Amino acid sequence: MKVQQTLARLRREFAIALAIAAKDVQVYYLAPPMIMFGLLLPFFMFFSFSVRRGLAPAESVARLLAITTFFTASSAGPVILPMERRTRTFERMLVAPVALISVLAGEAAVGMVFGAGVSILTLLLATIFLGVRSVSPVALIAAVLLASAAFSALGLLFASWPTSSATPVGSIMMPATLVRWPLMFVSGVFVPLEQMSQPLRAISYLSPLTYAQDLFDHLVMGRGLQPAALNWAALVAFLVIFIAATIWFHRVQRQRGY
Amino acid sequence: MAIAAIEAEELTRVYGSLRAVDGVSFTVEPGEIFGFLGPNGAGKTTTVRMLTTILTPTDGTARIFGHDIRRDSYGARLQFGVVPEESNVYLELSAWQNLLFSARLYRIPSHEARLRAERLLQLFGLWGRHQEKVQVFSRGMRRKVAIAMSLIHEPRLLFLDEPTSGLDVQSTRAIHELIRHLNQQGTTVFLTTHRMEEAQSLCTRIAIINRGRLATVDTPTKLRRTLQQLQAVEVQIDGLTEAEEEALQALPTVVRALRRGSALRLYTPEPVETIRELLRYADEHGKKIAALETLQPSLEEVFLYLTEGIEGVTVGEQAVPQAAKLGSERGGKR
Numbered sequence: 001m002k003v004q005q006t007l008a009r010l011r012r013e014f015a016i017a018l019a020i021a022a023k024d025v026q027v028y029y030l031a032p033p034m035i036m037f038g039l040l041l042p043f044f045m046f047f048s049f050s051v052r053r054g055l056a057p058a059e060s061v062a063r064l065l066a067i068t069t070f071f072t073a074s075s076a077g078p079v080i081l082p083m084e085r086r087t088r089t090f091e092r093m094l095v096a097p098v099a100l101i102s103v104l105a106g107e108a109a110v111g112m113v114f115g116a117g118v119s120i121l122t123l124l125l126a127t128i129f130l131g132v133r134s135v136s137p138v139a140l141i142a143a144v145l146l147a148s149a150a151f152s153a154l155g156l157l158f159a160s161w162p163t164s165s166a167t168p169v170g171s172i173m174m175p176a177t178l179v180r181w182p183l184m185f186v187s188g189v190f191v192p193l194e195q196m197s198q199p200l201r202a203i204s205y206l207s208p209l210t211y212a213q214d215l216f217d218h219l220v221m222g223r224g225l226q227p228a229a230l231n232w233a234a235l236v237a238f239l240v241i242f243i244a245a246t247i248w249f250h251r252v253q254r255q256r257g258y
Numbered sequence: 259m260a261i262a263a264i265e266a267e268e269l270t271r272v273y274g275s276l277r278a279v280d281g282v283s284f285t286v287e288p289g290e291i292f293g294f295l296g297p298n299g300a301g302k303t304t305t306v307r308m309l310t311t312i313l314t315p316t317d318g319t320a321r322i323f324g325h326d327i328r329r330d331s332y333g334a335r336l337q338f339g340v341v342p343e344e345s346n347v348y349l350e351l352s353a354w355q356n357l358l359f360s361a362r363l364y365r366i367p368s369h370e371a372r373l374r375a376e377r378l379l380q381l382f383g384l385w386g387r388h389q390e391k392v393q394v395f396s397r398g399m400r401r402k403v404a405i406a407m408s409l410i411h412e413p414r415l416l417f418l419d420e421p422t423s424g425l426d427v428q429s430t431r432a433i434h435e436l437i438r439h440l441n442q443q444g445t446t447v448f449l450t451t452h453r454m455e456e457a458q459s460l461c462t463r464i465a466i467i468n469r470g471r472l473a474t475v476d477t478p479t480k481l482r483r484t485l486q487q488l489q490a491v492e493v494q495i496d497g498l499t500e501a502e503e504e505a506l507q508a509l510p511t512v513v514r515a516l517r518r519g520s521a522l523r524l525y526t527p528e529p530v531e532t533i534r535e536l537l538r539y540a541d542e543h544g545k546k547i548a549a550l551e552t553l554q555p556s557l558e559e560v561f562l563y564l565t566e567g568i569e570g571v572t573v574g575e576q577a578v579p580q581a582a583k584l585g586s587e588r589g590g591k592r
Contacts, residue, residue, distance in 0.1 A: 027350045
């Protein structure tokens with residue numbers, strides 16, 4: 001009986017999280033900050049740093065995947081959450097009979113779908129026009145989804161920093177960009193890990209992007225620096241840590257008052 | 259005995275050194291329109307935010323139809339709908355989409371949700387424009403959408419935070435009608451407002467809060483009696499001597515007087531009669547009235563009166579103990 005109740009509750013929470021995600025897609029996918037920070041910026045960065053470097057197509061695709069999953073997925077939270085809090089629509093979800101984790105999962109799902117969608121489209125174009133073939137397409141898509149989920153949770157974490165409800169999008173997005181930008185340089189995206197100095201390499205292991213980049217290297221180019229299993233495990237760990245920290249921030253916020 | 263719609267017990271919220279809500283206790287019975295009246299910054303919204311589980315109380319608790327907001331917030335949330343002061347609707351979505359999203363938050367089956375959404379939009383006079391994006395709606399229409407969204411799960415209790423704030427007269431009247439209609443259908447309403455006349459015209463009982471503390475919970479009739487005691491006529495008469503001033507203070511309908519600069523404020527439960535007496539006095543003594551106006555008490559004054567009292571003013575059989583500072587340079591009926 002208790003198991004059935006738990007299952008019913010889980011189904012209910014999952015359905016509400018999906019409803020939140022679907023609403024976000026309707027409301028925010030065409031919001032200018034989403035287009036700017038989530039779509040244009042990653043491609044602009046990729047072309048800025050990759051043109052005239054003579055990268056092999058497979059290497060280019062692996063890097064582009066890392067950039068798009070990272071930047072696109074992590075842009076959703078800092079756009080959506082401040083807007084929801086400013087208009088107080090976030091409170092509508094907080095007073096609904098749904099767990100906080102489901103509300104946050106719904107919000108995170110949007111970034112994940114956004115990041116994964118852009119990345120998979122990139123992958124399709126690369127397959128068609130550059131002839132790039134993955135070592136394991138299914139695993140690659142799974143990796144894109146996992147990385148997007150972890151980075152979307154990172155974006156939500158940025159957006160959940162306890163502040164007043166009137167915080168504009170820019171006040172969240174700018175610090176988030178300032179943190180994300182340097183990560184690109186220490187995570188093997190522009191400078192391969194093996195070419196990094198030892199101290200820089202030690203820092204790179206603190207970045208979730210390092211593991212995503214190495215995993216994409218494995219799955220697109222067929223080689224990576226670390227064992228693929230370590231990359232999978234690290235991305236899962238980062239996902240859990242980011243979600244736990246986000247929930248904690250919201251609990252603090254609830255104590256202090258939204 | 260029916261379970262109370264709201265039972266608040268010593269609800270307290272502290273921000274640093276500020277006690278925004280300070281040990282507030284009250285009960286709202288099912289079927290009431292309960293007014294929570296207070297000036298801006300009195301602690302009304304903080305109380306609502308605690309009751310609706312958005313904010314954790316520093317101390318105390320409340321039960322919503324028997325569900326404790328701290329121990330069973332999930333159960334409590336199923337019982338109520340909330341309309342904050344700012345209409346929290348999605349401007350990019352249509353009224354219809356907004357309502358259906360709300361229905362999904364409460365897991366109302368799709369077919370049933372559509373029926374309810376249509377019924378609510380018709381009731382609120384928005385059915386003709388249900389497919390339009392809310393961003394083209396007026397403030398009053400947005401408020402209606404926000405209320406409709408909060409009613410989609412048919413809650414037993416509706417929290418309305420300053421529901422007519424910023425609305426024009428016509429929209430205010432329409433919202434008042436809706437509140438009455440919902441109440442007649444069985445919905446208990448908890449209404450916060452800083453407008454006395456709104457609370458008086460809608461509510462079955464009214465609580466007055468100021469600086470986080472509850473002054474009283476009473477019926478509008480009794481509150482009206484209190485307000486009557488605090489009405490005043492402010493008069494400015496050229497060349498008034500001290501003896502003449504005392505004579506004015508002794509007018510039959512005047513209960514208390516205060517000197518306010520060059521004007522004299524006369525507290526009276528019957529301002530019209532006091533004005534007549536003043537005109538008669540001026541006429542008989544050849545005095546010229548330079549200015550004359552009637553004053554309604556501010557909420558702050560009502561609160562001070564209820565908590566501290568005003569010398570010389572009594573309500574019903576209650577004797578008022580101490581003088582409250584309403585601002586005085588000189589005065590008090592002797």
